Amino acid sequence: MHRSSGKSKNSKTSSAPKQKISYEKKADPAISEYSTSSLNWLRKAEFLMSAPKLNLCVEDTGYEVAFAGRSNAGKSSAINALTNQKQLARASKRPGRTQMINFFSLGNPDQRLVDLPGYGYAAVPEAMKIVWQKELENYLIHRKSLQGLVLLMDIRHPLQHFDVMMLEWAYSRHLFVHVLLTKSDKLNRGPASKVLLDVQQQLKKMKLNFSIQLFSSLNKQGLEELASIMAGRLNYTLDKTLDFDIDAIPEATEDDLDDEFIDQDQESEFNSENIDGNVDENPQA
Numbered sequence: 698m699h700r701s702s703g704k705s706k707n708s709k710t711s712s713a714p715k716q717k718i719s720y721e722k723k724a725d726p727a728i729s730e731y732s733t734s735s736l737n738w739l740r741k742a743e744f745l746m747s748a749p750k751l752n753l754c755v756e757d758t759g760y761e762v763a764f765a766g767r768s769n770a771g772k773s774s775a776i777n778a779l780t781n782q783k784q785l786a787r788a789s790k791r792p793g794r795t796q797m798i799n800f801f802s803l804g805n806p807d808q809r810l811v812d813l814p815g816y817g818y819a820a821v822p823e824a825m826k827i828v829w830q831k832e833l834e835n836y837l838i839h840r841k842s843l844q845g846l847v848l849l850m851d852i853r854h855p856l857q858h859f860d861v862m863m864l865e866w867a868y869s870r871h872l873f874v875h876v877l878l879t880k881s882d883k884l885n886r887g888p889a890s891k892v893l894l895d896v897q898q899q900l901k902k903m904k905l906n907f908s909i910q911l912f913s914s915l916n917k918q919g920l921e922e923l924a925s926i927m928a929g930r931l932n933y934t935l936d937k938t939l940d941f942d943i944d945a946i947p948e949a950t951e952d953d954l955d956d957e958f959i960d961q962d963q964e965s966e967f968n969s970e971n972i973d974g975n976v977d978e979n980p981q982a
Contacts, residue, residue: 765847808931878893
């Protein structure tokens with residue numbers, strides 16, 4: 698007697714892994730092109746100068762975007778990752794190492810990145826902290842070329858006291874802020890996304906309409922998004938050659954102008970003759 702194995706003839710087909718359907722939106726080619734171009738542009742960054750106080754900073758012209766955040770939030774590492782240069786901004790495991798306002802040009806002295814001294818914890822005397830805080834405040838208030846802030850927060854410790862103070866202060870000054878939740882590689886994807894959502898909701902409760910993203914200098918997560926935002930604030934545009942060059946059109950000569958006037962006179966005479974002819978051929982009833 699034949700016994701059925703209990704499996705259908707199509708058991709192999711049914712047991713085969715189903716192909717996953719992706720519901721992710723395809724990236725807009727124009728946006729992708731701008732992101733890629735922005736990253737390449739930011740890699741032109743060069744160290745310009747360091748200044749301990751506002752009156753010693755580079756001339757206040759053009760456009761600047763400043764990186765701000767607590768000490769050891771990853772400002773220098775983010776700049777190095779963004780510019781693809783390991784030693785452009787000096788990163789250190791010792792919090793508070795960045796003690797000056799550091800300027801980096803982007804192939805043009807009038808387009809700059811700025812690495813600000815970290816606020817909060819720093820292994821320096823209290824008197825020095827007060828001096829740094831005062832100079833940081835002077836820079837943020839009086840710097841006319843400042844187009845906005847990239848505010849970095851460790852994803853494991855977001856919205857600390859000084860972070861909230863900085864956000865509220867920037868809002869009161871109508872200053873653009875883009876928040877980076879750094880070191881996102883320290884959390885798995887699910888927990889990292891949850892922190893992102895939580896911080897977004899907290900900002901909404903505070904009525905702070907600032908943009909925010911996950912970021913990791915280690916695995917390069919979020920580089921293109923950050924590059925696009927930076928480039929937009931720094932007035933960067935894609936280099937596009939015009940298909941039609943208006944300068945290539947030769948200027949009109951006196952002969953051209955004379956011919957134009959002659960043509961206009963002939964057209965006037967022709968119209969006049971037609972009008973007269975029409976009057977003769979169609980007498981009034």
